[in-house]
Amino acid sequence: MREDYEVIIGLEVHAELATHTKIYCNCTTEFGSDPNTHCCPICTGMPGTLPVLNEKVVEYAVKAGLATNCEIARFSKQDRKNYFYPDLPKAYQISQYDLPLCKDGHMDVTVEGKQGNYKKRIGITRIHIEEDAAKLIHDAYTGDTLVDMNRCAVPLIEIVSEPDMRSAEEAVAYMQTLKSILEYLEVSDCKMQEGSLRCDVNLSVRKKGETKFGTRTETKNLNSFRAIYNLIEFEANRQIEELEKGGVIYQETRRFDDVKGIGYAMRSKEDANDYRYFPEPDLAPIVLSEEYIADIQNHLPEMPHIKKERYVQMYELPEYDAEQLTNSKKIANFFEETITHWNNPKAIANWIMGDIFRKLNEAEIEIDACPIKPKDMAKLVELLDKGVISSKIAKQVFEEMFESGKSPEKIVEEKGLVQISDESAIKEIVTKVVENNPQSVVDYKAGKDRALGFLVGQVMKETKGKANPKMVNEMLLEILNQS
Ligand code: ADP
Ligand code: MG
Ligand code: ZN
Numbered sequence: 001m002r003e004d005y006e007v008i009i010g011l012e013v014h015a016e017l018a019t020h021t022k023i024y025c026n027c028t029t030e031f032g033s034d035p036n037t038h039c040c041p042i043c044t045g046m047p048g049t050l051p052v053l054n055e056k057v058v059e060y061a062v063k064a065g066l067a068t069n070c071e072i073a074r075f076s077k078q079d080r081k082n083y084f085y086p087d088l089p090k091a092y093q094i095s096q097y098d099l100p101l102c103k104d105g106h107m108d109v110t111v112e113g114k115q116g117n118y119k120k121r122i123g124i125t126r127i128h129i130e131e132d133a134a135k136l137i138h139d140a141y142t143g144d145t146l147v148d149m150n151r152c153a154v155p156l157i158e159i160v161s162e163p164d165m166r167s168a169e170e171a172v173a174y175m176q177t178l179k180s181i182l183e184y185l186e187v188s189d190c191k192m193q194e195g196s197l198r199c200d201v202n203l204s205v206r207k208k209g210e211t212k213f214g215t216r217t218e219t220k221n222l223n224s225f226r227a228i229y230n231l232i233e234f235e236a237n238r239q240i241e242e243l244e245k246g247g248v249i250y251q252e253t254r255r256f257d258d259v260k261g262i263g264y265a266m267r268s269k270e271d272a273n274d275y276r277y278f279p280e281p282d283l284a285p286i287v288l289s290e291e292y293i294a295d296i297q298n299h300l301p302e303m304p305h306i307k308k309e310r311y312v313q314m315y316e317l318p319e320y321d322a323e324q325l326t327n328s329k330k331i332a333n334f335f336e337e338t339i340t341h342w343n344n345p346k347a348i349a350n351w352i353m354g355d356i357f358r359k360l361n362e363a364e365i366e367i368d369a370c371p372i373k374p375k376d377m378a379k380l381v382e383l384l385d386k387g388v389i390s391s392k393i394a395k396q397v398f399e400e401m402f403e404s405g406k407s408p409e410k411i412v413e414e415k416g417l418v419q420i421s422d423e424s425a426i427k428e429i430v431t432k433v434v435e436n437n438p439q440s441v442v443d444y445k446a447g448k449d450r451a452l453g454f455l456v457g458q459v460m461k462e463t464k465g466k467a468n469p470k471m472v473n474e475m476l477l478e479i480l481n482q483s
Contacts, residue, residue, distance in 0.1 A: 024051030045090035065102030123162030341378030
């Protein structure tokens, strides 16, 4: 049944911009303060106040537009989108309607499909600037709804995609690439759990071979990759089942409870006429010069896909490693700083993708909060490369570094973990182990290779993992092949 249908998805993504102040006043955009401490007559919409556009908002939106291959409008304007709701003190939101700042862009994304990875180009219809609404807090105890104006008029960009995506995997890949680009540009902190990056999913289905789109629903405010994926699976199945039953899809606005895995209809969808859009009379049009746009273009940072290519070329890393390290700018920064202290890119990439990612996941923190700093990470690999510690001990030291934030030299010294590379000391232990395990010697001679592994293991046990494994192997072979 599902195979007979094609799923059509278009995303509307809202990103809060990382400006210090709000879009039309001097209030701070800082997150997490006491309610209603970051507001003034302008952002609370008092009569008689006038907005003044924050220039940074335009700069950040143009950056996002250029990085996603959009055309930048030399002339654009802001409009009032009217609706009545307690989160909107002016009863209109200043947004952009017919003349957005950026349009007609695209992004190339790598999709992790069920039959392997593939590349796809997704169109970007437009990027416009607008203001965020206040936050409503529902008090379950009293039944009251409270309004926190701190978020009111925090600047946003809305990035609207073409209906080009055909699966949950493609939508997630698009969102991941977009997040990575916005982070690289440093125009948004993209903290999905705090709501600074969130998306509305427009979805319809049609029978394969059909050329007309079906009726779509719009599910609002998804704020994790998992929720986006789960909602798409849920909503595609719901629409297909409905159609198979002979039912119809209503154009409606919906929400999704990711914990329960269920979507709900909220209201029938309004269209543009309902908002009575008209030009904002208190703000002048935005007119951009060629020099202004060229200047931003010339100062764009290295984008993730370019950085990835460079890692492959310069550090001879496999594509996969390069991708893992460059998806997030913070991880790329960590990697680049580490290799300035010890130049072994492949080994350092392995530590980051393996042990560091695992520990960060467990602790649910990001790499900038990692207790292990690049300099110490480099030192650990250096100690290992120079044979001062064995790889087994290195793992142990790594764990301790993550727990205590101590430097690897200090841990190695305090715990006496320096690798034993002294020939006579190792020989003594190897000889003892061979004497104590005559059966293994017999097994080895009978061609059972596993016996060698066992004897190495015994030596490592005797030395608490500190013996140089290469030397242990060589010496054991020498003795076994002699006797
Ligand atoms: P609105 O602003 O009213 O939500 P838009 O025309 O701007 O309407 O479309 C919003 C989003 O819906 C875009 O991302 C677009 O790609 C997507 N979209 C439009 N039609 C469909 C459809 N039939 N199925 C899925 N997505 C669609
Ligand atoms: Mg919409
Ligand atoms: Zn204000």
